[in-house]
Amino acid sequence: MSEADPKGGLAPRSTRVSNLAHFLTRNARRLPEQPGILWGEQSWSWAALDARVSAFATALRARYGVTKGDRVLVQSQNCNQMFESMLACFRLGAVWVPTNFRQSPDEVAWLAQSSGAQVMICGAEFPDHAAACDGIAHHISIGGGAGAHDFETLVAAHSGAHVANVGVDRDDPCWFFFTSGTTGRPKAAVLTHGQMAFVITNHLNDLMPGTGPSDASLVVAPLSHGAGIHQLVQLAAGATTVLMPKGKFEVDTAWSLVARHKITNMFTVPTIVKMLTEDPSVDRHDRTSLKHVIYAGAPMYRADQKVALAKLGPVLVQYFGLGEVTGNITVLPPSEHSPDDAVMRLGSCGFERTGMEISIQSEDGRELAPFETGEICVCGPAVFAGYYNNPEANAKSFRNGWFRTGDLGHLDEAGYLYITGRSSDMYISGGSNVYPREIEEKILAHPALSEAAVLGIPDPKWGEIGVAVCVLKPGMQASAEEISSYLKGKLSSYKLPRQIFFFDEMPKSSYGKITKKLIRETLLERGLIEITEPA
Incomplete structure (x- = not known):
């Protein structure tokens, strides 16, 4: 040569x-x-x-x-x-x-x-x-x-x-x-076509190995996004897809379909897993056929993880992946989910998927060392071709061949990824970076709370301050003062939310995800905060 x-x-x-x-x-x-x-009585x-x-x-x-x-x-x-x-x-x-x-x-x-x-x-x-x-x-x-x-x-x-x-x-x-x-x-x-062929193969290899024609998958999310990718994987494996009835998602109906069709896998988001495992109907139906309950879209809070593991056993599979990398960045398999805090890597969304590579980078593109927080960047065959007719977005999203996810996090010494949050979620209070996810985990350890979200709002003295929105468990009570006292000593003072609000229900996207954008809009609509939305 x-x-x-x-x-x-x-x-x-x-x-x-x-x-x-x-x-x-x-x-x-x-x-x-x-x-x-399968859909209702039709096949x-x-x-x-x-x-x-x-x-x-x-x-x-x-x-x-x-x-x-x-x-x-x-x-x-x-x-x-x-x-x-x-x-x-x-x-x-x-x-x-x-x-x-x-x-x-x-x-x-x-x-x-x-x-x-x-x-x-x-x-x-x-x-x-x-x-x-x-x-x-x-x-x-x-x-x-x-x-x-x-x-x-x-x-x-x-x-x-x-x-x-x-x-x-x-x-x-x-x-x-x-x-x-x-x-x-x-x-x-x-x-x-080429990118998706890799994604499908990778899903079968890393998320639900062994899936084949004897398996069945229940669709509990819109086919327009992650569930559509998941059902393509079932197509590739020859597995049966079972559709939920149209209309509002009903937990009892979902579990009845699991029992009736011996469902072996499903894809959803953490908030839906929470609904599925906390509803009394989870104990009324046979769910022993389940092998893989795959959740993505956001990290699952530890308290919810423990409930799901107790109800479902070792079937949880977490992955991290955006639409742009088509659900294909990390995996945390069932073998690495544990109810024992001493055994499980708490807060991790797993390790790199087969054929993919992660780099934690500073704002200037420098690769950071383990445990240093920066932007999660990724390369590999699952990365999309780019945004359609949007050269400006493409220029911002790629740097030196790496796709910039916009998410913040760090790797540990073994290459496990920990997501801190979206770069847009982080706020700076008194000159210090504050990552809402850390605070949310602490708040949710309070026994009266079911859901929580923290976001930053402008403040003339500190630049930004944190506010928390909480949802109580049915039949439980708590006050803002009680939650504030509970957090003292568990967090640095600059991380403590300055205001705590209680909602009957957390605003969620159509995919069941808690989004800070919707929460901010709700706070504004109710007159609880006064800020100008960014253009």
Whole structure:
């Protein structure tokens, strides 16, 4: 091999990868009669799903001109058609653009415009959202009756059609994964076929090893985000997906489905795990089939961890990962969850996922030593391709090949990650950095409290001060003075919240996450604090 030929004469390699819809093709061949999706009393085998996806893909292409690279917006609650629309888009090489179905019509209209979608698939229960997106050329309804542009009408009209999976390259986009938009408008993270193939393989390896056709997964979160990724993993494994009924999440219903379908895994967020394990119905249903209860989106408070471990046994799996790295940064497996504080690495979200690397960096990009707090940066095949049509955000989010998560934390000497919080959550009081998560853990050790959140607000003397919002356990009582006295001696004085408020219910996002943005807005609306929201 000469210096002029660093590749040693190797021919350039194609970046062709398998289309993600091939997972469905493979299941239809290998497991044709096994159930792919169960919803209520309805069941669709892998062969039936494959046929429905081909029929709908034919309709998208023949009637609406959808081809490779085109974007298809989806406004829908969880249903079989939502998952089928994803696979039909993938099969055509088009881009699936799901919304958070709880967003307002104006917010969805902005997503439609910013993504450049030419087709909108919309649940019939969202007429205002459809009307707000009248700039989209073509509209398809889910559950809209027998109209020509109804999803089921289109599938029936093209029944028997076969569509081959379009050839795709590693970096061809397949999904616009919208961020939660905690600061400004949501951004479309571009997920690609090659990147997602790695993510799916990694999930099977690191989160739920051994998952296969004999397994079943319960969907308890919107398919538009993390749950959609999780169900793609089930698709790849040939495992059955079970959908919850539409409407408000009911804990008793969830546990009844676990028992009925012998559910082996589910993906959710810590607040939902808390609901599942604290509700009396957890003891009324057989849950011995569970192998993996995967939680992400935020660290779980230690008190809630202990309750979940006591109820469910060694099935908890934690991971840390953003949409931009598609749930693929760290893992803390069941073997490293323990009710014993002396055994468990308290506060850690685990170690690096297979094929991924973490670097804790200072603001100027210098890598920090173990136990030094800085920004969590990551590299590896799970990192997304970038934000769609947003060069400014891309420039801010990448540095020297590292993706900057915006989260703060540190690594210990063994490479376990501890998240301090979002960089936007940290506040500076009297010149000292304050990380709300540390304070929240201390507050939640109080026996009367169920939930707590701490955030910083401007103060003329100290720059910023902390305020705490607490939710009491049913039947319990506590005062702000009592909580303040309880915290003294447990925290440095500058970390002590200067004001403590009690809410009947903590404001949460549509995914069940406690977000500081919503809490701040609620405090302002109730006149409990007086600050100007940042632009």
